[in-house]
Amino acid sequence: MNESLQNKNSLNNKKSAEVRFIVGIGSSAGGLEALRTLFGCLGQNVPMAFVVVQHLAPSHKSRLVEILAQSTHLKVKEVEDGERPETSVIYITPPNADVYFENGHLRLMEPHLKIGPKPSVDFFFRSLADNFGSSAIGIVLSGTGSDGAHGVRAIKAAGGFTISQKASTAKYDGMPRAAKHTGAVDLELSPEEIAQELSRFGKIPRRVQREKSEPADDDHFDRIFAILEREKGACFANYKPSTIRRRVERRIIATRCASIKEYAEYLQNNPAESSNLFQDILISVTAFFRDPEAYEALEKHVSEKIQAKQNGDSFRCWIIGCATGEEPYSITIMICELVERFGKKLSLQVFATDLDETALEVARRGSYSRASFDKFPPELREKYFVTYEDQLQVRPFLRDLIIFSRHNVIEDPPFLNTDLVSCRNVLIYFNQSLQERVFKTICYSLGKGGILFLGRSEAVSGHASHLFQVQDKEARIFYSMKERSGTILPVLKAGYSDMPNPGEKKHAEREESEAELFQAMIAGFAPDSVIIDETSRVKHTFGKASEYLSFPAGEVTVDVSRLLPDEMGKELPSLLYRVSKSLGSAQGKQHEIKQNGQLYLVQMTVAPLKLKGESKQYLLAFAKSPKLPEPAPAYTSNGKPAEERTRELEKELISVKEQLQSIMEEYQASNEELQSLNEELRSANEELQSSNEELETTNEELQSSNEELTTLNQELNVKSAELQVLYNRHQAIQNAIAYPLLIIDEKLNLLDFNPSARHLLRISESDIGTQLRSIPTPLDFTDIINAVGKALREQKNSRFQYQTKDRSFEIQVQVFFGEKNTVAGSVVSFIDNTEISMALDEARVIKSRLASIIDNTPAMITMKDLSGVYILANNRFCEVMGKKPEDVIGSTDEELFDHVIAKQIRDTDFEVLKQDEGLQMEESFFIGGQTHVWTSSKFTLFNARSRPYAVCTISLDITERAIRERQLELFRHIISSANSGAVILEDSGNGLAVSFCSEQLCKLLGVNSSDLLGINLEDFLHSIHMQGKPRSVSELAKAIEESREASFTFTALMPRGEELTFELRSAKIDSFDDIKSHIILSIFDVTERLKDQQIILSQQEELSRYARFSALGEIAAGISHEINTPLNVITANTDILQRAVKMNKLNDHLVIQSAQDIETMAKGISNIVRGLKSVAGIDPGTFEYASMQKLISDALKICQLRIQRSDVDLQVEMPNGDLMVRCYAIQIMQVIINLVNNALEAIAGTENPWIKIVLKEQDEKVCVTVTDSGNGIDASLTEKIMTPFFSTKKMQNGTGMGLSLSRAIARRHNGDLVVDPSAPNTTFRLEITKDQSRSMAV
Template identity: 35%
Template sequence: MIDEDAKVARDAQEHAWRAAEGQRLLVVGVGASAGGLEAFERFLARLPAASGLAYVLVQHLDPEHESLLAELLGRATDLPVTFAKDGEELRPDHVYVMPRDATLLVDGARLHLVAAEARGVRQPINAFLTSLAENLRENAVGVVLSGTGSDGALGIAAVKRNGGTTFAQLPADARYEGMPQAAIATGQVDRVLPVEELPAALAEYAARRWQQPGESVRGEAEGLRELFELLARHTGHDFSRYKQSTILRRLHRRMEATGAATIRDYVALLARDEGESRRLTDDLMINVTAFFRDVEPFHTLESVVIPDVLERQGGDGVRLWVPACASGEEAYSIAMLVRERLDRMRRPPKVQIFATDIDAAALAEARRGRYGVVVEKQVTPERLARFFVQRGDTYTVTRDIRDLCIFTAHDLARDPPFSRMDLVCCRNLLIYLEPALQRHVLETLHYALRPGGYLLLGRAEMIGSRELELFEVVEKSDRLFRRRDGDRRPAPLPRVDRDAPALPAGIAPLARRSGPDVRSAAERSRKIVLEEYAPPSAVVDGRGEIRYLWGRNLALFLPPQPGPPATNVMHLVRPELKVGLGASLHGAARQPGPVVHRDLAVVVDGVEHRLDVVVRRLPPAEQDPDELFLVVFQEVQAPAAARGTPLDTPTQEQYRRLQAELASSRERLQFTVDELENANEALRASNEQLQSMNEELHSSNEELQTSQEELQSVNEELNTVNAELSKKIDELEVLNGDLHNLLQSTQIATVFLDRQFRIARFTPEAMAVFRLADGDVGRPLSDFAARFDAEDVPREVARVLQSLEPVERTVRTVEGARWYLMRMHPYRTPSNVIAGVVISFIDVTPLKEAEAALRDAVTERERAEAALRDADRRKDQFLAVLSHELRNPLAPIRNSLHLLERSPPGSEGARRAQKVIARQVGHLARLVDDLLDATRVAHGKLQLQRERLDLAEVAQRAAEDHRELFASRGVRFDLELPDRPAWVDGDRIRLSQAIGNLLLNAAKFTPRDGAVRLAVTVAEPRAEVRVKDTGVGIEPAMLPRLFQPFSQADETLDRSAGGLGLGLALVKGLVEAHGGTVEARSAGHGTGTEFVLRLPLAPARADAPESEPCAAPRHRRVLVVDDNVDGADSLRALLELDGHAVEVAHDGPHALELGRAFRPEVILCDIGLPGMSGYDVARAMRQDGALAGAFLIALTGYTLPADQRRAAEAGFDLHVAKPPTVDTLRAAIARAP
């Protein structure tokens, strides 16, 4: 029984296609693999908002990981992007994404999800596009983007076969070009574009797809004629008698794909591009088919027709014919029904199913017998399991079904038909043909059938009243007919030749006439002359193959033969004419001019016809390089009765005729002798082949003589099988080469052992492990000593063979230099037979070394983490100290400010408050300077202004600066200087800062009544500065980290000494920057501390002359630019006390405006101004004619070297750090010219 579910599925597909046509819904299936995310994003980013298309995106996804594809792609387009749901209806301007762990199909006009197959060769793109094509036909659009492999190629072919449109990404534009290349290689891709251009092309196609053809398309009959002539010339196929509506619809789609506006434009394109002729021909080949398409007719075949024809078999077996078989589904469907019936018969007859088509590509696909997963919906599970072999996502028909079918090329409109057929299944072909060609095809099929043979047509096809003379109705609803008994009509002769030869002389080609009326008249006249008045004639090539036929009574001399159609004139001609015709062809090939074989006799239906056979060679033509001959059968007298004419008395005429016949017989005999000699030579050359085929030739001699076309089909099948076997051999060679290269390139020591532990094969790396040589194949493994410390290897191999469990462990070479991961696996053949053991040794020495390095790194990291924790602790401690040290000066400053407010100006209280403020401000400035200097030292950005100086003088000045501090604390201070200068090369300010920090440190930690001693000594080749106190001392454990930033000997909450813990670290950095060293010494708490500073001495030289005293400062016009109002106003008051004229601006634009009016000589400008920075102000002033000559001083808290360089680049003449002392400020202004 035919599965009823298949009928339901087919009806759903039909309904879906009709519904899509009615809704004008086009569905675009887009497939991608590797590189697909990027391609999808680029594709979606260019999608128009309202194209009316529905998009379904299919990609290879990991079934075990959650997919975020819909979420990611939703960001690339404004269209809704969702994962496809089972049963969801397709809607325009929506994007559907295939979910993970599922195969996406189309069921009617809805999406359908099925469980994904187990891991392996999965081709979800092929599955979806094939399903889309089967359901929506011409409303399906296939697009293949980036990816590896060939998934999508079969789907593209299915879309094209069902009338859809196809696109592919330009391979050069794709990240991975494998899938686009495979799709393009099918020859079924309409357009190849970069991915960004695909959305616009799809939108344009959709707009034109539903546009009604204009009058220019429907009315250009002349253009259609030219189109048909070009196609016939380029491809050998004549489509002029196909229905124009079908031709125009397919033609319009190709015009859309190529951008041709009219048929004439498209014809011009065809004339230039024969490849487009092939693509149009592929489109016109309507290959819409399926297994068991339409359930009821196949049910009738199964229950009525096939049992009948098998039971009443003829002597030559059962012969079935499937014209227009396309890719073979219908032929294989009938073969399955036949095979099922044959299996139930005790004496099954021989069955041959001839499947023919004019599409060579479709025939090649049919011969392969390989189909996509859509087969699962068309064939019952029982037949799927019995008649198909699954390979990944494809199904291949089994050999017993394939052997029943003979696929061959045949054109019903031109080629002679097959004969003695029991069943012809010609479904859904006539509906595409014009009525005249329909009648011709039906006559041909009538001739092909035996008396009582069956004809099955498509459900949309019917036989007219005229053709009912040929067939009787068996089952009207299923379009099943039976050939009426009666006189067998002559087979319809071919109407046009395959190669479109030149027209006879005197008849101009139609395309050269001035209009359609003249051409039509010429064509009709030519047809009448050739068919009714010209003698029977044929054009043949050198092999005797017929190229063209015409003339009256042609069937008298070239009658149709039973069996497969023959196209060789020597097979068609009557036996009485074979020798004469062969001799004439032989002679015409060897001499110029016509060759005439005269007065040959032929008896047809009891009437004798006498004729001359004339053969002449045709002049060569550029468009046809083959050698052609014209054969004319010219009657020389009226036909006479073959019997009843008395031969009473021999006459002179009879003697003359007998002599002529004798001469002709001698000539034919000589020709026969020549042909026999040639045949003997050919037989000797192929004797070996003939001997091997002799038995088969004897058993099938009669069939071979009467069915040359069948022999050609068999030969084609043999060639196909041979090609397949050759391909298999090539594939095996490639696989063998791949295996060899794999073993060579893995760089893994691998040894293959048989069950007797003999070496079968090994990789080059195994030679070093077991000390093997190329000639050791076949020797037992026990003959070789391994280089690693492992147990007996043969014993472990035996254990693996016994348990069939793999063994894996790490071994080391005897010398300990290398480590290997040893693996032993049973060797299983494809039939699951244990044939030995595979041993592999993977060098894991780098892994072992990495493990050791990792352990070391972990230890180092732990140390680093401890250091980081310590640094973090000290950072927190520093922040606490910094907060304390910054807040301490603020309290006396604030108190002094209150005192100034309440004290009369100039009073003792006011002066005391001013001193407190000045002292605390100086303390804050030192804190900031220490921080900046520590940063410069830490980053190596400390710049020294080196000069030759006396270190004793520097120490003396530092001592004088701090003497008052010691006195205020009640600490005795002693200074010891050498009796000669201690010359060093250094920065006076930085060395003074280092010595001052040591003195300040000693003052902090020496109690009242204590003593501090500063001594400078010279001990070649260095000078030493020693600062020794009788203070609290330092614990020995603290000495190693005493010079680290933020470290203090006393880390308790007692902050009486104050400081940030940067002083000693700064001393160390300053001294080392001068190439010196610093050392701290202390015996412990309460023993005091000594610091020793050592610097290299510089060469002695004469003292430089004293500089002249500075001239008195000049009064200047000064512009102060600062957004800090208090700071600007206080600076203004200070400068006015020195006699300068001062103006103040608090932002950049005001400064520029005020400066043009004030014309300052000196400008003190802050950097961090609001809106317009100090750098911008400097640049603007340098470009302003009124301000360009002013002396620009950057007065800022940004004091790093990079800040100074940036200020200079902006146009500043000088850089001064905030807050400047009065002396620094005076010196800076004094430098102005």
């Protein structure tokens, strides 16, 4: 919906939402909750204004408006003086003010009561009722006290609707209950239900005020009245219709019936509802001295009356519709005061009657709330009431003056001879005719000049107005006009309780008019009769039956037998009896009556009336006939003429009758009074009885309670004794505890302590109960207090260390719990742990010291448990092993090192464990790429139970030292075993002296080393038996001493006669630091070497000789082989030829073939020879220039045949011209032949064999490379093949010396023969230096 439309709607709503109901809500303690719920559940559109009267402290700034505004959509505001209530608004009464309505406007005023709740709910409700009547809805919510109880009655009386909060839903049920007790509450609901109910109110269609009733409704109303009359014996037919309707409607709403019809059904089916309806109709509001001005006026009139009385007279007073009794008490008080004032001694009788039993009970109780006394003169209050808290109780003497009883003023006969009748706010309920009747009744009741006191809005009107004279119009005081009390009472109309058909009830008024019609008819034709019921009550009269009826003095009755003249009255019962038995009619005898001076005879006939319904009714008909004059009277015993006597007697009789009558009347009256009293007493008695029963019950209960208490007491005694025992034990324990103990409650107060605590903390009994904080002790409690506080909060025990000057304690805070598991306190104990603390501190220091040592020592320290897991490894260990500490600890040797090392380590561990003492050993491991040597100490660690638990190893790295030692060892060994002597001379102050002499030298010289020790250099040199003496010994010695290094060679004659050659080397080391200066002499026996050299020289000679031979040999071998093969072919061929001849297979082809073969072979042989010749022409021993090209081609000639025969492709690359080289030509040729032969052998039989020979000049060298189609030689074989006797194949060339010799030749020529391993094919390279100027070794 867009805004404008919304506005329009709301405007419309506003217009149509007239305030149809004003809802007054009274509440006190607990009311806020109820209000919030109530308003929270209310819908949006309720055509009501709400006024909240919430008891507030006068000084308190109320936030009620804000709080309630949060709970509801409705507008909430504080009451402003003079404002008109609007619909859907909640008005909140401000504190310290009373709120009320005036002409429909809200008004505020100062609280009218000094004492009592403010604002006053009763006060407000009364004004609400006065202003809005049936539009008022009163709601009493939670609260203590009884404010509002009065108020709801007022609202009800005004035709409004009342609701009280259901006691079970109210936080405080005082007010709702009090309201309910007044009987003036229509509904008891929970706040949510109240909201619902209010919404329903809003939905009830607006009722147009009707003066006349709808026919259909009338039927239902009749039915309702009939039910009501039957149940309650009260007929409301003549009550003001509007009033009755409203009341009925209220009940309809209260019972949630949808219509009058439904309610009539409901009423029919629920007997209890009749009581509710009854109550509702009767509800009226009353107060003490209601309308005080009227009372003042009344007082004047009554005082006149009282003053006129004599001592001993009675003052009778009748209050009609006394309701809850305020009025009778008020009037009685007034009268008492007057009586007292005028000092009269009168007997005061006050009859207070009402239809409403409930109200009468209240009246009888005589207990009223304070609030009722707001218009009460204070001085009288004290006099006539006893104050009990907020209730005032009528004093007994006052109570005794009043008789309360149930009385229906319409039906029941009145009290007689009353001085004052008060009938206030009763007649307003009655219609005109009823009112008239009541007036007549009252008139009847009052004595001469009796006072009628009416309610504010009432007046004597209509037909009865002639009965009274207005005395005070304002105060509604009237005087009775009649002479004396008791005239003909107005006849009573018949009721409706026996209508045959409930559905055919007619309305009272209409009935009346119809009845009058009938009356008229019957009056004409029917005999004078009355209809009576089985109790002889007159129901109806026809004709002039009233002539026969007269009312006696005293309490009026409608028992017809009393209304009839004596004789007839006495006869009636028997007639009735006869009728009831025979079911026919019964006729009585003739009776004589006097009417208007005439004598008549009357005969009664009683006949049963056959009517539907249960109750029996009878027709009592009167037949009148005139009395015939009597015959002449006879004389009487008096002597007087009989007539005269008769007359006299008659007169006497009449007067006696009259007297009797009056006596009877009086008797009747007192009887009535007695009856009334009796009833009163009976009810009082019953009350007392019930009270008594209650008391008895209470007494029983008390008795049993008493029993229980006694038992409980016994139990408690036992418990108490046990408790005492426990307490004693507890104390003993507490005191026995050697360490200080404090017991603290949850609020940190000291509860108890033990002797140790007393001493330590300097506390005494006087400190018990005080806050821990405030106890004067020498110790600082701050930490303790904090810890305790924390422990209490978190409900967790704690402990912490606490230091005093000289001792340290472990403080334990233990929380303990009370009932319901809540923290009740804590126990604080101080456990002295000074020694332990110090020990711990020391241990800590030691531990850290130890750790520091372990970590910083250069030694490696490890500890392993029995399973070999490392539990400690210091930094050094980790460094050396190249591991991280976290990797080492928790691992085993197997995991950290390789298997070998690990085993090594573990084995030593087991060794150690086997024995008690530790082991010292040297270990060496290969770790991290180098060998480490350590000196280790391994030992077992024992635990507290002397069981081994770990092996500890401490190792110092002595690798370097070990290496050095070993080196030294080696050195010594080397020296010792070397074929030399070593002598060390040291200068230890006395000049150089031998400090060491090697074994070998000693052996050689044939001396012991000890002989040589200590001698000086010269002597030593002498001892060597030097021969030759090129220089003198002393010169030698000098040379040695002066120069840093020197060497000499000499020969010496050995003791065994052989001559040896020695080489002497000396080294001098000057002193530095703390190393003394010394000389080291190395003496080498070079004899063998020289010999060897010579041998080598001679060997070389031989070798070259051999080479020469071998060269020739090579060639020879080569040649022989070369020649051999062709020779084989030749012989084979000759063989072929011979055989062919023998076998006659010779043919030309064969001959030619063979011949060719032979020729080829022969040519080859001649080539070889030619080659040989050229070779032979060369002087093997001359070292001359030769042409490399020629050499190569000559060599090739020698190999040519073979080359041809093996189908090898030969390539030769040689530069043009002659490359002259000085060399031994034969030898070079030999090399080339060797290479070519080798190549030929290697590739023979392979596919596509070829040999390539290349000659080139390179730098200063000449190179000849011989490459064959072979795959190259394996690199690892390269060197080997150069060695003598090595050949991968057969030593075809005889000695196999080929390559090595060739190499030797090359070398001799300042060159070399090498294999080129990188070449893809086998390649030999011969290099010869061109310039052979350098001399060669021969």
